Amino acid sequence: MLFENWAQQIVNAATIGGMYTLVAIGFTLFFGVLGLINFAHGEVFMLGAFVALLAARLLQNVGVSAGWLLVPAMFLVASVFCGGVGALTERLAYRPVRRSPMLVMLITSLGVSFLMREGVKEFFPEGANPMAFPSPYMSQEARIGTVVINYTQISLIAASIVLVAGLYVLVEKTWFGKSMRATAEDIDAARMMGVDTDGVISNAFFLGSALGGVAGVMNGLYYLSIRFDMGWVMAIKGFTAAVLGGLGNVYGAAVGGYVLALLEVLIVVFVPQGSQYKDVFVFLVLILVLVFRPTGIFGRKPQKLG
Amino acid sequence: MQGELLRIEHLTKNFGGIHAVNDLDISVGKGEIVAIIGPNGSGKTTLFNLIVHLYDTTAGKIYFGDPPVDIARVATHDINALGVARTFQTLRLFPNLTVVENVLVGMSARLRCGPLHAVMQTPRTRREEAEAEAEALELLSLFGHRLISMYNEPAGSLSYANRRRLEIARALASRPTLLLLDEPAAGMNPTETHEIMNDIGDIHKRGCTILLIEHDMGLVEGLAHRVVAIDHGTKIAEGSYQEVCSNPEVIKAYLGSGAQA
Amino acid sequence: MPETDFIDAQLTPATVNRQQKLRHTLLTVAIMIGLFALMIVGLVIERLSLFIAFLLAVALLGFLYQRTQSFKRRATEAFHDSRGTAITLLILLVAAYPIILNQNPYLIHIGALSAIYVIMALGLNITLGFAGLLDIGFAVYYGAGAYTSAQFAIHFGTSFWLGLVLGGLSASLFGFIVAWPALRVHDHYLGLVTLGYGLMMNLLARNLNFLTNGTDGVINIPPPSIGSYSFTQSLQLGPLSLPFQANFYYLAVTIALVTAFVSYRLRQSALGRSWDAIREDEVAARCSGVNTRGVKILAFSIGAFFGGIGGAIYAHMIGFISPENFSFLESMTILVMVVVGGAGNIMGVAIGAIILVVLPERFREFEHLRLLFFGAALVLLMINRPEGLFPRLRMRRVLPAEKLAAMLTQTRQKTASVGRIKAQ
Numbered sequence: 001m002l003f004e005n006w007a008q009q010i011v012n013a014a015t016i017g018g019m020y021t022l023v024a025i026g027f028t029l030f031f032g033v034l035g036l037i038n039f040a041h042g043e044v045f046m047l048g049a050f051v052a053l054l055a056a057r058l059l060q061n062v063g064v065s066a067g068w069l070l071v072p073a074m075f076l077v078a079s080v081f082c083g084g085v086g087a088l089t090e091r092l093a094y095r096p097v098r099r100s101p102m103l104v105m106l107i108t109s110l111g112v113s114f115l116m117r118e119g120v121k122e123f124f125p126e127g128a129n130p131m132a133f134p135s136p137y138m139s140q141e142a143r144i145g146t147v148v149i150n151y152t153q154i155s156l157i158a159a160s161i162v163l164v165a166g167l168y169v170l171v172e173k174t175w176f177g178k179s180m181r182a183t184a185e186d187i188d189a190a191r192m193m194g195v196d197t198d199g200v201i202s203n204a205f206f207l208g209s210a211l212g213g214v215a216g217v218m219n220g221l222y223y224l225s226i227r228f229d230m231g232w233v234m235a236i237k238g239f240t241a242a243v244l245g246g247l248g249n250v251y252g253a254a255v256g257g258y259v260l261a262l263l264e265v266l267i268v269v270f271v272p273q274g275s276q277y278k279d280v281f282v283f284l285v286l287i288l289v290l291v292f293r294p295t296g297i298f299g300r301k302p303q304k305l306g
Numbered sequence: 307m308q309g310e311l312l313r314i315e316h317l318t319k320n321f322g323g324i325h326a327v328n329d330l331d332i333s334v335g336k337g338e339i340v341a342i343i344g345p346n347g348s349g350k351t352t353l354f355n356l357i358v359h360l361y362d363t364t365a366g367k368i369y370f371g372d373p374p375v376d377i378a379r380v381a382t383h384d385i386n387a388l389g390v391a392r393t394f395q396t397l398r399l400f401p402n403l404t405v406v407e408n409v410l411v412g413m414s415a416r417l418r419c420g421p422l423h424a425v426m427q428t429p430r431t432r433r434e435e436a437e438a439e440a441e442a443l444e445l446l447s448l449f450g451h452r453l454i455s456m457y458n459e460p461a462g463s464l465s466y467a468n469r470r471r472l473e474i475a476r477a478l479a480s481r482p483t484l485l486l487l488d489e490p491a492a493g494m495n496p497t498e499t500h501e502i503m504n505d506i507g508d509i510h511k512r513g514c515t516i517l518l519i520e521h522d523m524g525l526v527e528g529l530a531h532r533v534v535a536i537d538h539g540t541k542i543a544e545g546s547y548q549e550v551c552s553n554p555e556v557i558k559a560y561l562g563s564g565a566q567a
Numbered sequence: 568m569p570e571t572d573f574i575d576a577q578l579t580p581a582t583v584n585r586q587q588k589l590r591h592t593l594l595t596v597a598i599m600i601g602l603f604a605l606m607i608v609g610l611v612i613e614r615l616s617l618f619i620a621f622l623l624a625v626a627l628l629g630f631l632y633q634r635t636q637s638f639k640r641r642a643t644e645a646f647h648d649s650r651g652t653a654i655t656l657l658i659l660l661v662a663a664y665p666i667i668l669n670q671n672p673y674l675i676h677i678g679a680l681s682a683i684y685v686i687m688a689l690g691l692n693i694t695l696g697f698a699g700l701l702d703i704g705f706a707v708y709y710g711a712g713a714y715t716s717a718q719f720a721i722h723f724g725t726s727f728w729l730g731l732v733l734g735g736l737s738a739s740l741f742g743f744i745v746a747w748p749a750l751r752v753h754d755h756y757l758g759l760v761t762l763g764y765g766l767m768m769n770l771l772a773r774n775l776n777f778l779t780n781g782t783d784g785v786i787n788i789p790p791p792s793i794g795s796y797s798f799t800q801s802l803q804l805g806p807l808s809l810p811f812q813a814n815f816y817y818l819a820v821t822i823a824l825v826t827a828f829v830s831y832r833l834r835q836s837a838l839g840r841s842w843d844a845i846r847e848d849e850v851a852a853r854c855s856g857v858n859t860r861g862v863k864i865l866a867f868s869i870g871a872f873f874g875g876i877g878g879a880i881y882a883h884m885i886g887f888i889s890p891e892n893f894s895f896l897e898s899m900t901i902l903v904m905v906v907v908g909g910a911g912n913i914m915g916v917a918i919g920a921i922i923l924v925v926l927p928e929r930f931r932e933f934e935h936l937r938l939l940f941f942g943a944a945l946v947l948l949m950i951n952r953p954e955g956l957f958p959r960l961r962m963r964r965v966l967p968a969e970k971l972a973a974m975l976t977q978t979r980q981k982t983a984s985v986g987r988i989k990a991q
Contacts, residue, residue: 037759096950103701106758107906108949110703110899114942122939236766239759280770283763290756291748358854386856398851400844406964410837411844415856417837421865424836425829435837439964458964480856 007147009269013261015153015222018160021257022215023238024245025167026086026208028253031242032184033204035102036094039109041212042235043116044086046228048078048213049133049220050120056134070136071155071221078213085116086209087202095198113232121228130227133220156218163211164254170207171250180204184248212238233279240286246296256296260285311336311484311515312357313374317366319349319356319539326352328539330366334484339506339516341530343523343550345559349539350519351395354486358382358392370484387415391482393473395489395519401462405453408461408472409442412479445475449505467498471505478509485509487518491525503528523551535559591645592652598642599653603660607667610674610925618929661820665802665813672810679812679884681924682819683877688904688920689826689913690873694742695902696911696959697834698866699846700749701758704765705874705901707745708738710772710893712875713882714779717788720883727791731879738875739868741768746867750860765898772890784889788882791818798883815884822880823917826873830913833869842866896938903941907948908955915957 023045030038052074059070093112097104121127141150171177182190183200191197219234220226241260245252263285268275289296312334319327327349334340342350355361357368359382368378370390377385391412400408417438423431446453449471456464461472470490477485490506491499503525510516510529520526526533526547533550535543537559543550550556605625612618632639646653665675687709694702712734719725719733745764752760772779779785790798791814798814833839841862844852853859882888900923908919927937948955 037756093946093950097953100949100953103699104949104953106701107902107945107953111942111945111949114899114938115946116942118936118939118942122936128935236763280767283767287748287760287763290760291751294752294756360850360854381858382853383856383858386854392854394851394854398848400847400851402847402961403840403843404961404964407840407843411840411852411857412855414837414841414844414852414858419837421833421836421838421869424838425832427832431836438837460961476855 005269007144009265010262011147011149011153011157013265014258015156016264017258017261018156019215019218019222019234019257020237020241020260021160021164021254022211022218023234024241024253024257025164025250026212027239027242028245028247028250029180029204029208032248032250033180033187033201034090034094034098034105036105036109037239038094039106039235040089040112040116041086041209042231042233042238043113043120044082044209044231045212045216045219045234045238046120046226046231047085047116048082048216049226049230050124050131050216050228051081051213052078052217052220053131053133053226060134066136070134074217075159075214078217079210082213082216083206083210086205086212089209090202090205095201113235117228117231124228127228130225133224133226135221135224152221156222159214159218163214167211167250167254176200176203236286237282240282240289243286243289243294244296246298247294249296249298252296252298255298259297309336309372310334310374311338311370311372312517313369314353314357315367315369317353317356317368318364319352319361320364325539327356330536330539330541332534332541334515334517336372336483336515337510337513338531339510339518339529341518341520341526341533341547342536343520343526343533343556344536344542348536348559350536351488352539353536354392354488354519357486358385358390383415386480386482389481389483390486391477391480391484392486393470393477393488393490395492397469397473399461399469399473399476402460404458405446405461405464405472406439406442406457408476409445409479410438412476413438413441415480442475442479445478446472448475448478448508467494467502470494470502474505474509478514483513483515485514485516487516487520489519489521491520491522499525588648591648594642594645595649595653596656598645599656599660610668610677611671615929658824661824662817665809665816666804666807669807669809669813672812675810675812675816677925677928679816679819680881681921682816682823683881683884684901684904684920684924685823685917686819686826686880687874687877687901688908688916689823689830690870690877691901691905692870692910692913692916693830693833693873694866694870695905696909696916697830697839697846698842698863700863700866702745702761702867702870703758703902704745704761704763704768704895704898705870706893706895706898707741707765707768708871708874709878709881709897710768710888710890711738711741711871712878713888713892714772714785714878715875716879717785717882717888718778720789721785721787727789727879727883730883731876734879734882735872735875738878739872742867742869742871742874743864746864749867750863762895765895769890769894772893779890782890784887784891785882786887788886788888790886791883815880819880819884822876826876827913827917834913838862838865899938899941903945906955907944909957909959910955911959912955912957915955919956 023041026041026044027038030036030041055074055077056070059065059073064070089112093108094105097108135152141148142154143149171180179190179195179200180203182193182195183197183204187197190200215234215238216226216230219230237260238257241256242253243256244259245254245256260282264278264282267278267281271277271281310333312332314330314332317327317330317332318325330349330353332340332342332353342353344350352361356363356378359378359380363378366378367376369375370377370385371388375388377388377390380388400411403411417434419428419431419434443454443457446457449468452468453464453472453475456468461469464472470492474487474490487506491502494502499522506516506518506529516529518526518530530547533543533545533547534541535550535553535556537555542555542559543553545553609618609621609625612621664678668674668678687705690708691702691705694700694705715737716727716730716734719730720727725733745761748760749757773782775781792798798818799811800814801811802809802813802817841852841857844855844857845859845862849859878893881892904919904923905916906919907923908917909915927934
């Protein structure tokens with residue numbers, strides 16, 4: 001394979017990997033603090049895209065169309081809105097069932113995911129159809145040899161890196177990060193130490209969902225179109241990335257996202273009809289990892305039994 | 307060795323750098339009651355978990371039975387079928403099943419009739435179930451009227467002491483030759499402790515070899531033929547109750563942890 | 568001493584005289600016929616607004632029933648006492664349904680469809696309700712049953728009856744296959760593995776044209792027949808001529824009743840206890856001798872088997888199947904049936920299945936809102952009543968009174984003697 005083709009694919013993988021990473025971080029955060037697999041997170045991703053679309057439309061209606069205003073506005077609106085939705089869902093739907101068996105929580109999150117997806121389908125104007133998404137920088141591109149990389153991709157890759165770096169600072173250096181890690185480790189002990197565990201959990205949901213929303217906007221900017229059902233495929237991929245990196249391990253999620261994107265690219269390039277079976281492949285990876293190495297690439301402490 | 311029911315050789319278990327059990331050698335003769343003592347966290351429950359293969363061993367062998375078989379790699383439920391039953395330090399009953407059903411689950415390894423028989427209620431199934439129920443009730447009656455009178459109540463509604471007794475009844479349901487009791491008197495008041503001591507004595511007389519983890523020294527003194535002291539996963543003393551409890555190593559291990567009879 | 572009082576209370580057996588038995592039987596019969604009539608009324612109402620009023624009335628009744636403890640207790644007692652009558656009456660009412668509605672073939676068809684879903688929901692009930700294994704890819708099994716039976720009938724001319732068995736076994740195989748990876752994972756991971764499995768199988772069904780005819784689906788599936796009597800003929804019952812849908816109705820309902828019976832027997836058995844045990848505490852179960860792997864594999868395979876049976880009946884009733892029929896939506900529908908009806912409760916799950924077939928049919932204009940309602944229903948239910956409409960029953964054993972009395976006297980003596988020793 002020509003170097004240029006490889007380089008092109010790597011650029012694509014880096015862009016998509018960034019999205020997977022952001023969604024994966026959300027999954028891993030929710031699992032870390034609550035032990036919950038939040039099926040609804042994929043729909044939050046979708047909500048981010050739709051709410052950003054609304055914001056863009058509104059701004060365009062009042063005459064704003066400059067890319068450098070529109071795009072940050074979309075990111076801002078999506079992150080705040082999705083963060084809010086995430087925290088709200090936790091408060092209304094997950095907190096009441098926090099002490100219930102895992103099955104109950106899972107089914108609750110399933111229900112929430114339906115509500116979000118079908119809600120958009122029904123109540124967003126023309127929600128059932130794919131919608132065009134504004135992407136002001138798509139046409140501008142840079143060329144390195146035959147490798148084309150457009151400004152959108154550059155900004156997406158940059159944005160993901162910035163966000164992950166910011167997350168690192170948050171988790172390692174701040175009091176909030178420490179409380180989050182404590183809560184994830186042992187929620188009762190953390191509470192007895194004076195950590196406001198309810199607050200930590202709410203914030204974790206806000207954060208994870210906000211990142212998911214940002215990923216949704218990125219997805220829209222990259223593919224130029226969004227659908228009400230774009231969430232669940234991303235959920236599976238994001239979740240697979242989180243599991244690859246080790247559920248609960250935020251850095252693992254970051255790595256897992258890029259690894260998954262790379263694997264996908266390899267499938268598309270090397271397997272005949274690869275792009276058709278790309279998704280099946282991801283399901284397979286998920287099942288294989290869950291069965292053979294549930295602690296992910298990096299592994300975690302084993303569970304105690306007796 | 308003659309008359310040996312359980313022999314543990316060089317048993318080691320590491321948890322990512324922590325030596326929970328370290329080169330342990332323990333032997334239990336048929337008909338003995340051996341007590342394992344040691345401060346909290348010394349690896350006693352880990353030892354039990356290794357014997358029933360809830361954990362994989364890092365090294366070492368666990369020989370059970372006559373002729374001895376290495377059960378370190380045998381599946382947990384098969385180990386139960388071979389004749390090893392246990393109770394749990396933290397009490398693990400089936401809280402929503404009735405008292406009788408908890409005991410019946412203990413017979414799972416022995417009940418032969420499969421789903422097809424069950425659906426058709428063949429005479430063999432009906433007989434097996436009736437015998438199982440009779441035996442379960444008999445086991446419950448070992449503890450006087452306390453458990454029998456609650457036979458249809460959910461196990462979770464029992465008092466703490468009764469739940470401990472029920473767990474022992476469930477363990478006995480598998481007709482074990484070796485019974486592993488993990489702190490059977492934990493949380494019991496002196497009367498209950500005395501009763502459970504008598505109950506364990508009765509169980510022993512019925513032909514059960516017993517390996518016992520306990521903190522209550524009165525119970526250990528009253529029941530154990532031999533005592534093994536463990537600290538940080540290593541054996542630090544072995545012998546009669548008097549010998550072990552006057553051993554300076556043992557006293558040192560306990561200083562500061564406050565575990566006293 | 569309080570404990571002695573308890574024993575004495577148990578020694579006197581419950582008096583069941585003829586009068587009480589008669590009262591119980593009459594109450595049971597009255598309640599069952601009342602509910603049946605209610606159901607018929609609900610089905611026959613034409614106007615949607617009236618139907619909604621009807622639903623509200625039923626909901627109110629249900630709510631009131633939950634509130635009045637005394638009536639609830641009397642009704643439950645009555646049912647338990649007159650179980651034989653209840654079951655006979657159930658069979659009679661179920662058999663009478665098409666006769667009563669013989670002018671309405673559509674409703675008979677709905678009845679048959681409900682029965683098919685009852686079979687499948689009961690299958691999932693075994694996996695999820697009894698063994699506690701979260702399987703959210705259940706559509707794989709009924710797809711397997713449908714396709715196997717259909718393709719064998721079309722390509723090899725096998726009779727429906729053989730196809731039914733083959734469909735069940737093939738579905739069982741698919742359940743067996745997923746059981747192995749499923750053994751190694753727990754709880755939420757298990758849900759994901761089964762979800763992934765369901766999605767993968769659906770995708771494969773769409774693409775492996777040589778097996779499944781891909782997205783075109785399989786058409787012209789022959790209807791069942793007994794000898795020369797084909798199920799497409801109208802059913803003659805003496806002077807009465809029932810529309811042909813009645814054939815499928817009786818077939819499906821018979822199998823549904825058999826499935827319920829098998830479920831009931833399984834729950835009472837040692838296997839059922841093992842399932843209860845692993846659901847409550849898997850580690851303790853293992854240490855008590857339960858072969859958790861074997862027991863889980865059985866749960867998956869047996870549950871899948873019934874899924875396959877339902878699928879096979881569906882295929883030959885509708886005459887046409889495609890991968891669309893076995894999508895994630897279908898898996899979710901069956902899951903909701905079990906969860907709403909009451910996981911682990913056979914009657915609850917059956918009622919859940921019927922409700923979730925009939926309601927979407929009545930509200931066909933709102934088909935596109937179906938998942939929305941499911942979502943809302945699931946969330947509300949999990950927060951307020953996770954055990955479902957009809958919670959799991961606790962198995963109570965009936966010891967003959969004399970035997971219990973004997974045991975209690977015996978053991979009371981023993982306790983007394985221990986007490987004497989202690990006092991010394």
